[in-house]
Amino acid sequence: MxxxxxxxxxxxxxxxxxxxxxxxxxxxxxxxxxxxxxxxxxxxxxxxxxxxxxxxxxxQFAVLQGVAEIALMDTDPLKKFEFYVRGTVARYRLNPYLLRFYTSELTNPTPCFATIVKPAIQGVVKTLQEFFTDGLSHHKFREGLDPTDTALALAGMINFYFLLEPATGELVDHSPERDEELIRHIMDIFTNGVLK
The missing domain is CATH 1.10.10.60 (Homeodomain-like)
Structure with missing residues (x-):
């Protein structure tokens, strides 16, 4: 070999x-x-x-570099968020172990946390902050929201959905055939909230 x-x-x-x-x-x-x-x-x-x-x-964490590529796109900030959501769903489908490494390193960090995991996660959060800040400057998003909290809320929503998959399989269809519907729901909740 x-x-x-x-x-x-x-x-x-x-x-x-x-x-x-x-x-x-x-x-x-x-x-x-x-x-x-x-x-x-x-x-x-x-x-x-x-x-x-x-x-x-x-x-495993190299796949997160795709988020930085979204930042380079010449498109609306909300569309960048949608690309992020689509990319995240695809990442978990193609990298079934990624979420395990996230949770393992966040709960029991190894020496690799500081050099590999933390910079990768911070890179994603900073990029999402930039999307939101750009949207705020163009009056696309509601004023008064903190870009970091907003970035973490969106990332958390998607990550937690996949994290809970083993416990919620009887409650919701987690199959890839449902991904478009999931993406639409995440974007709807993110942009419109849940209030009537």
Whole structure:
């Protein structure tokens, strides 16, 4: 197996293990066993378990860079929020372990939190703040709302929806076929609230 293939294979196979058991719950031997390689390969490619975990987190949180690309679009701030919502729903569909890494790192941060997770999350929140500030300056949004609180409320609404999926499967259809309806509901709640 080529070096790049072995390295990528280790990341791929370690991802569900770390997502399910957390950083401390997975041993180097377990990862090596699943990958069918010698334990020393993890040190060779990553410098140890923490390096492999960092590589997994880098791959998982790299998908958030797409939010910064939305900021570069020449479109209405509300449309940028919609692109963010669409992108977030798609991210969770394509990266089923991402939310586990979010919650794991937020509740039991590893050394990777400060260097990988926190900057990625802050980047998203800052970008959403910019969308809202831009909308305020063009009188698109209601005055008096704090851009940071607004950004966190929107991000929280979407993230919490997916976080609760295991507990709410009997209450709501979480299938991808319903994504357009979900996006429409999130945007409606975000823009119009719930008051009549």
């Amino acid at each position: 080529a070096d790049n293939d072995c390295r990528a294979n280790l990341i791929t196979l370690a991802t569900p293990l770390f997502a399910e058991k957390g950083f401390k719950g997975v041993s180097v031997r377990e990862i090596a066993g699943v990958a069918g390689v010698n334990v020393s390969m993890i040190s060779y490619y990553f410098g140890g378990k923490e390096g492999l975990y960092g590589a997994v987190l880098n791959e």
